[in-house]
Amino acid sequence: MQQKEFLSIVLPFKDRLYRLAKRILISSEEAEDAVQEVYLKLWKGRLKISNYKSAEAFAITMTKNYCLDRLKSKQASNLKIVHSNYQNSDNLEKQIEANDGVAIVFKLMESLPEQQKIVLQLRDVEEFEFAEIAKMLDSNETAIRVALSRARKTIREKLIQQHKYGIG
Template sequence: MKQQEFINTVLPFKDKLFRLARRILVSTDEAEDAVQEVYLRLWKGKKKIETYKNTEAFAMTMTKNYCLDRLKSKQASNLKIVHSNYQTSENLERRIEANDGVALVFKIMDTLPEQQKLVLQLRDVEQFEFSEIAAMLESNETAVRVALSRARKTVREALIKKHNYGIS
């Protein structure tokens, strides 16, 4: 695979990779690094890319696995320290964003269990099919549907509570 073919194959979904990495890692800088690392790995294995039916799903799976590995690694404690340093400057920004409905939904999504968060991100934000999500998460479609249903229910209940009582 030539360089231009590679770019045309993997570049269209870079934003999806970033959003997934950002959802898992929280830090924008860490997410950018993760996407860069995934692209590097894709480039090194560019001969294998042609053998995959869905390159985008493969890249999303790589991104998910890489990000989860980062969180499990020794550097995860460093990531938490970095995030705690930024919390004070982001509090005002987060309060302003919470006034926006979309930001509120993403805030609620952050409270979901990891599996539900990933399924909701992949299905409702990234628009993947259930079969693709099941393959990415190495699960079955029924489990994906159940996780999505539970995630949506939790988000819906949190939104109703927020709008009815004005507190979260």
């Protein structure tokens, strides 16, 4: 497989991988690194890609596993994730921070357990069907629904609290 052909298959979902990586790793720099790493792995195993029905689902699973591994090794070595993206004067990031409510939701998403975070990302941001998500995460639809419902409810509760106190 030539590089051109390979890129035409894998580049369309680059941003999706990035967003998922960022959801898990928080830092945008680390998310970029993760995407790079996943693409390298995909490139090395590119002969296998044609065997997979959906290269995208395969790539998402890889990204998820890679990011969770990164997270584990970080916790093991007692390193704190550096939220360097706050110094980034990215237009979008400024825009998000400018919008208070949105910033709060981002924070709430950060505080969710990993699995719920990932499910919420894949469903509410990337809009995948439950069956697809179940395959990507090697789980079943019921478990995905439960995790998703918990994630949404947690955010709802916090939002209601904020609303009551008039902060949000």
